[in-house]
Amino acid sequence: MPKNIELEIRGEVTKREIPALKKRILALGFTHDSSTRRTSIMSFGHVIPNPERKVIEERFVDIRCRITNGIMELVEKLGPLNAHNRKEISVPIKTLDDLFALGKFFGAMPFWSKVGSRLNDNFINGKICITLTQSVSGYAYIEIEKITDRAHEERDHVILKKIADELGILLWKTKEELCTFCDRLDQIEDWRFYGTDADIKRLKKEIKKIGSDREA
Numbered sequence: 001m002p003k004n005i006e007l008e009i010r011g012e013v014t015k016r017e018i019p020a021l022k023k024r025i026l027a028l029g030f031t032h033d034s035s036t037r038r039t040s041i042m043s044f045g046h047v048i049p050n051p052e053r054k055v056i057e058e059r060f061v062d063i064r065c066r067i068t069n070g071i072m073e074l075v076e077k078l079g080p081l082n083a084h085n086r087k088e089i090s091v092p093i094k095t096l097d098d099l100f101a102l103g104k105f106f107g108a109m110p111f112w113s114k115v116g117s118r119l120n121d122n123f124i125n126g127k128i129c130i131t132l133t134q135s136v137s138g139y140a141y142i143e144i145e146k147i148t149d150r151a152h153e154e155r156d157h158v159i160l161k162k163i164a165d166e167l168g169i170l171l172w173k174t175k176e177e178l179c180t181f182c183d184r185l186d187q188i189e190d191w192r193f194y195g196t197d198a199d200i201k202r203l204k205k206e207i208k209k210i211g212s213d214r215e216a
Contacts, residue, residue, distance in 0.1 A: 009157075
């Protein structure tokens with residue numbers, strides 16, 4: 001069975017909490033794997049499901065054209081925005097020109113699209129990853145995730161929630177809690193993206209400013 005379920009749980013943390021939180025993560029046996037700079041075009045919307053598949057929860061799509069430390073990829077996540085078990089498919093993007101072309105493509109479609117940049121610290125323990133993410137303005141959140149499959153997602157979900165409890169993390173439980181956090185980012189730094197020439201010019205400047213095009 002393919003392991004294409006991105007099992008993840010998330011919650012807000014404060015910038016002030018991060019140093020102590022890093023120590024607690026390391027104390028649980030995780031090691032610091034990498035620090036990354038990422039800029040993403042994020043496109044959200046609904047699609048009409050294939051009636052032959054009858055998979056209603058995949059009506060919501062979350063598509064990312066993103067560059068992380070010079071590595072580019074197109075990521076599709078299928079399932080409700082606040083779901084902890086979305087399907088994820090990722091394919092590489094070869095060049096910046098390809099990324100900008102895809103940005104124009106998705107920006108022109110009837111999705112709700114925006115651009116945002118994040119600074120990430122990634123910790124690994126076996127197949128489990130913890131990511132501490134900060135926005136440019138200082139808003140921060142934590143993701144605890146593991147790639148799994150339908151047969152093991154319930155067991156793995158319990159494991160991830162136990163880690164969150166040990167770290168003392170208050171997880172987002174509803175779509176409204178997650179969207180409230182995202183709305184704050186939209187008001188301060190993330191910006192709407194329509195794929196216009198002006199948007200692409202602004203995107204290029206942001207990538208350079210954040211350094212998401214530079215290798216780690």
